[in-house]
Amino acid sequence: xxxxxxxxxxxxxxxxxxxxxxxxxxxxxxxxxxxxxxxxxxxxxxxxxxxxxxxxxxxxxxxxxxxxxxxxxxxxxxxxxxxxxxxxxxxxxxxxxxxxxxxxxxxxxxxxxxxxxxxxxxxxxxxxxxxxxxxxxxxxxxxxxxxxxxxxxxxxxxxxxxxxxxxxxxxxxxxxxxxxxxxxxxxxxxxxxxxxxxxxxxxxxxxxxxxxxxxxxxxxxxxxxxxxxxxxxxxxxxxxxxxxxxxxxxxxxxxxxxxxxxxxxxxxxxxxxxxxxxxxxxxxxxxxxxxxxxxxxxxxxxxxxxxxxxxxxxxxxxxxxxxxxxxxxxxxxxxxxxxxxxxxxxxxxxxxxxxxxxxxxxxxxxxxxxxxxxxxxxxxxxxxxxxxxxxxxxxxxxxxxxxxxxxxxxxxxxxxxxxxxxxxxxxxxxxxxxxxxxxxxxxxxxxxxxxxxxxxxxxxxxxxxxxxxxxxxxxxxxxxxxxxxxxxxxxxxxxxxxxxxxxxxxxxxxxxxxxxxxxxxxxxxxxxxxxxxxxxxxxxxxxxxxxxxxxxxxxxxxxxxxxxxxxxxxxxxxxxxxxxxxxxxxxxxxxxxxxxxxxxxxxxxxxxxxxxxxxxxxxxxxxxxxxxxxxxxxxxxxxxxxxxxxxxxxxxxxxxxxxxxxxxxxxxxxxxxxxxxxxxxxxxxxx
Amino acid sequence: xxxxxxxxxxxxxxxxxxxxxxxxxxxxxxxxxxxxxxxxxxxxxxxxxxxxxxxxxxxxxxxxxxxxxxxxxxxxxxxxxxxxxxxxxxxxxxxxxxxxxxxxxxxxxxxxxxxxxxxxxxxxxxxxxxxxxxxxxxxxxxxxxxxxxxxxxxxxxxxxxxxxxxxxxxxxxxxxxxxxxxxxxxxxxxxxxxxxxxxxxxxxxxxxxxxxxxxxxxxxxxxxxxxxxxxxxxxxxxxxxxxxxxxxxxxxxxxxxxxxxxxxxxxxxxxxxxxxxxxx
Numbered sequence: 001x002x003x004x005x006x007x008x009x010x011x012x013x014x015x016x017x018x019x020x021x022x023x024x025x026x027x028x029x030x031x032x033x034x035x036x037x038x039x040x041x042x043x044x045x046x047x048x049x050x051x052x053x054x055x056x057x058x059x060x061x062x063x064x065x066x067x068x069x070x071x072x073x074x075x076x077x078x079x080x081x082x083x084x085x086x087x088x089x090x091x092x093x094x095x096x097x098x099x100x101x102x103x104x105x106x107x108x109x110x111x112x113x114x115x116x117x118x119x120x121x122x123x124x125x126x127x128x129x130x131x132x133x134x135x136x137x138x139x140x141x142x143x144x145x146x147x148x149x150x151x152x153x154x155x156x157x158x159x160x161x162x163x164x165x166x167x168x169x170x171x172x173x174x175x176x177x178x179x180x181x182x183x184x185x186x187x188x189x190x191x192x193x194x195x196x197x198x199x200x201x202x203x204x205x206x207x208x209x210x211x212x213x214x215x216x217x218x219x220x221x222x223x224x225x226x227x228x229x230x231x232x233x234x235x236x237x238x239x240x241x242x243x244x245x246x247x248x249x250x251x252x253x254x255x256x257x258x259x260x261x262x263x264x265x266x267x268x269x270x271x272x273x274x275x276x277x278x279x280x281x282x283x284x285x286x287x288x289x290x291x292x293x294x295x296x297x298x299x300x301x302x303x304x305x306x307x308x309x310x311x312x313x314x315x316x317x318x319x320x321x322x323x324x325x326x327x328x329x330x331x332x333x334x335x336x337x338x339x340x341x342x343x344x345x346x347x348x349x350x351x352x353x354x355x356x357x358x359x360x361x362x363x364x365x366x367x368x369x370x371x372x373x374x375x376x377x378x379x380x381x382x383x384x385x386x387x388x389x390x391x392x393x394x395x396x397x398x399x400x401x402x403x404x405x406x407x408x409x410x411x412x413x414x415x416x417x418x419x420x421x422x423x424x425x426x427x428x429x430x431x432x433x434x435x436x437x438x439x440x441x442x443x444x445x446x447x448x449x450x451x452x453x454x455x456x457x458x459x460x461x462x463x464x465x466x467x468x469x470x471x472x473x474x475x476x477x478x479x480x481x482x483x484x485x486x487x488x489x490x491x492x493x494x495x496x497x498x499x500x501x502x503x504x505x506x507x508x509x510x511x512x513x514x515x516x517x518x519x520x521x522x523x524x525x526x527x528x529x530x531x532x533x534x535x536x537x538x539x540x541x542x543x544x545x546x547x548x549x550x551x552x553x554x555x556x557x558x559x560x561x562x563x564x565x566x567x568x569x570x571x572x573x574x575x576x577x578x579x580x581x582x583x584x585x586x587x588x589x590x591x592x593x594x595x596x597x598x599x600x601x602x603x604x605x606x607x608x609x610x611x612x613x614x615x616x617x618x619x620x621x622x623x624x625x626x627x628x629x630x631x632x633x634x635x636x637x638x639x640x641x642x643x644x645x646x647x648x649x650x651x652x653x654x655x656x657x658x659x660x661x662x663x664x665x666x667x668x669x670x671x672x673x674x675x676x677x678x679x680x681x682x683x684x685x686x687x
Numbered sequence: 688x689x690x691x692x693x694x695x696x697x698x699x700x701x702x703x704x705x706x707x708x709x710x711x712x713x714x715x716x717x718x719x720x721x722x723x724x725x726x727x728x729x730x731x732x733x734x735x736x737x738x739x740x741x742x743x744x745x746x747x748x749x750x751x752x753x754x755x756x757x758x759x760x761x762x763x764x765x766x767x768x769x770x771x772x773x774x775x776x777x778x779x780x781x782x783x784x785x786x787x788x789x790x791x792x793x794x795x796x797x798x799x800x801x802x803x804x805x806x807x808x809x810x811x812x813x814x815x816x817x818x819x820x821x822x823x824x825x826x827x828x829x830x831x832x833x834x835x836x837x838x839x840x841x842x843x844x845x846x847x848x849x850x851x852x853x854x855x856x857x858x859x860x861x862x863x864x865x866x867x868x869x870x871x872x873x874x875x876x877x878x879x880x881x882x883x884x885x886x887x888x889x890x891x892x893x894x895x896x897x898x899x900x901x902x903x904x905x906x907x908x909x910x911x912x913x914x915x916x917x918x919x920x921x922x923x924x925x926x927x928x929x930x931x932x933x934x935x936x937x938x939x940x941x942x943x944x945x946x947x948x949x950x951x952x953x954x955x956x957x958x959x960x961x962x963x964x965x966x967x
Contacts, residue, residue, distance in 0.1 A: 245792065
């Protein structure tokens with residue numbers, strides 16, 4: 001007969017960001033346990049609050065089915081003496097509990113052996129759970145673990161109670177010094193019942209009576225409704241970022257909403273400051289009306305509301321905003337332009353001067369970049385000078401929540417001082433994207449300064465020896481490079497990246513060698529393209545020869561990938577052919593052009609003529625950046641190349657002829673390199 | 688209820704829970720954790736329960752006595768329980784009830800806070816305890832101190848005394864908080880608070896402080912060579928405070944900051960290791 005089961009791990013408050021992942025994994029691990037043990041069940045659901053993670057398994061089989069199993073015994077040569085089972089076999093049967101009649105000789109891959117059949121009794125589900133639960137719970141993943149008691153058990157927070165029930169029966173286990181039982185706990189302060197007996201069937205209902213909404217979906221939708229209602233009472237609209245809503249859902253067991261009021265004075269602060277104070281530290285929801293903040297906030301609390309609670313929350317927010325106001329008023333005493341000089345009080349990176357030095361380098365780099373990109377020079381130069389000035393403000397130096405507003409604060413202060421909007425925008429936009437998936441700059445000038453800033457920081461980190469390796473990337477260089485690549489792609493800038501990197505490095509040291517950082521960039525480009533669905537090796541092949549026009553590279557990679565998908569055999573032929581050409585040219589370094597008079601075979605004359613023709617065509621298509629046409633024309637040469645290899649012996653004894661043939665192949669290869677170094681592509685299943 | 692009554696109630700509560708009532712340390716500290724009662728108390732096998740008030744000096748947090756919630760000097764009530772009793776959360780809540788806080792009429796929350804003291808090489812997991820949105824206590828299960836894995840684990844409770852007193856007393860501004868016997872916070876601390884802010888932000892002699900920081904660092908090394916662990920630790924604490932003043936003074940750049948913290952952590956680690964060696 002099938003039964004329902006309940007497992008609840010009761011804890012001290014788990015971090016809000018841990019519980020969903022932990023609970024869904026717990027459910028998956030438990031499901032896997034049931035399946036590997038051939039235990040049938042009809043459903044498994046998980047629930048969580050900050051103080052519990054629970055599984056309800058419905059229709060769980062009470063025991064495994066009996067199974068017939070076969071056990072391998074001695075090899076056939078020791079099996080029988082005079083037609084009877086040997087002592088060895090009898091001992092085997094006895095030790096394994098196999099009846100003589102169930103013995104037989106069978107062939108297996110490794111030869112013939114005695115096999116014994118027996119019925120393995122299905123084990124009871126509760127015994128299997130009892131045996132495995134501790135191991136299962138140990139596998140629940142958390143970002144960080146702690147110890148708290150003498151068995152040294154690892155979990156995100158201390159486990160304080162355990163409910164493990166199947167049907168009506170407690171499965172008794174002891175984990176982290178806690179013995180399982182049938183009693184759960186209600187809300188920490190609202191529930192008055194000490195011993196709260198539950199069953200798998202009444203679990204959620206009993207808890208609801210004791211002020212715990214254990215179903216996270218229900219809790220979330222309840223909270224969302226409450227927030228919306230509070231906001232509409234004020235005639236406004238609540239800002240409900242999904243991650244904040246999820247966090248708040250996982251901070252309470254018994255959600256109730258309150259609305260707090262603020263003095264209007266605080267609305268003179270930059271709105272981002274007010275919102276940060278509300279959201280990031282207090283987990284409050286701001287309210288807007290006609291795109292302006294209202295002097296109110298909504299808080300989700302974990303108990304029944306009263307005036308004291310509202311007043312308390314208001315006071316806390318006020319004290320945070322007071323602090324912001326103190327910063328704001330102090331900051332405004334010095335204009336951003338004056339702050340430019342204070343940049344030499346802030347170190348950029350150890351041994352590499354101050355932020356002022358960095359800004360000066362960015363200015364020099366801007367002049368260089370101007371050769372390749374069209375932008376408003378004045379806006380970029382003024383933007384660069386102001387770009388880092390907010391680092392000297394108290395608001396940013398706070399070191400706590402407001403520090404995340406770097407760029408935004410600069411923008412607000414600049415606008416406030418009457419600096420033209422396009423320049424102010426540079427201060428904000430040059431930090432974008434701040435993380436993967438973040439917005440990109442909208443203005444060319446913001447994008448340009450973002451590129452300059454990143455180039456400088458990346459090169460600086462390489463110079464200091466902080467190049468990223470494996471999981472280590474102390475200066476966040478990968479993120480910077482990814483951001484730079486995304487900006488370049490968005491704006492379709494053509495920048496000779498290697499040259500610019502070299503230029504940027506030379507601003508630090510005359511002996512700068514850009515090869516290492518260029519190699520790093522090629523890898524990054526491939527990673528970014530990968531997220532556009534392009535295989536890594538294809539991108540690597542394409543960026544190996546040129547990283548001066550990333551949009552064109554991406555296009556070339558895309559075209560090659562699409563063609564590959566429809567012509568896999570031809571694709572293999574192309575790559576193998578290119579590898580062959582590259583291999584044969586290894587060690588051939590003569591800079592010579594093939595000479596017609598040295599050709600002997602018709603095929604080589606043919607290949608030469610066609611390559612000359614191809615080169616001409618490619619010139620036009622390269623100008624047009626027409627990847628498709630370039631590829632088709634290159635492909636048209638393949639039959640001739642193949643025929644060349646069939647008909648002509650390249651490595652002939654005659655040195656002159658040999659070198660002429662190699663020159664021809666080099667000339668051919670040069671055409672293909674205009675697309676990419678296809679010989680670098682990996683062919684599955686060998687070559 | 689006055690500040691001193693709150694303090695006395697806490698002392699009595701924790702005394703009854705088997706704590707010895709310790710005393711604040713004699714050098715400036717940024718937090719009660721620096722007190723040897725906690726730093727050394729958490730190390731090693733010995734079971735230990737201690738509670739004490741600590742004066743916390745955090746130069747950077749000063750606001751020239753303009754913000755009624757932020758000051759460069761405040762008081763913590765610090766409890767260390769090693770090993771932690773399994774009903775510790777309850778005991779803590781009872782300590783609040785004992786102060787006259789009606790828990791059911793407030794919103795009490797345990798909000799994740801993975802605590803770390805980079806200078807002490809100490810970290811632990813736990814919470815900020817919120818009362819109606821206000822952080823009133825830091826509740827931490829220490830996992831490491833001085834870079835050493837702890838066994839048994841200790842739990843550390845750090846009450847923000849002024850905040851809790853203000854809450855109990857029902858005043859919005861610390862200035863109006865009664866210390867005791869009709870004497871108010873402003874009577875005792877207003878002028879010092881302002882003057883310390885001027886010192887920390889404007890007057891502290893940067894060269895002098897860098898100079899003694901370096902000397903203190905050397906002293907730690909020298910004393911450890913002579914196995915004088917407690918005096919060495921005292922100089923670790925002193926350098927940590929000097930660093931805090933320099934930081935408030937704006938004398939240490941954002942990037943250099945990490946470097947200084949690392950230097951102090953190295954000292955703290957060496958002290959912890961020396962202590963460990965002596966007790967193993």
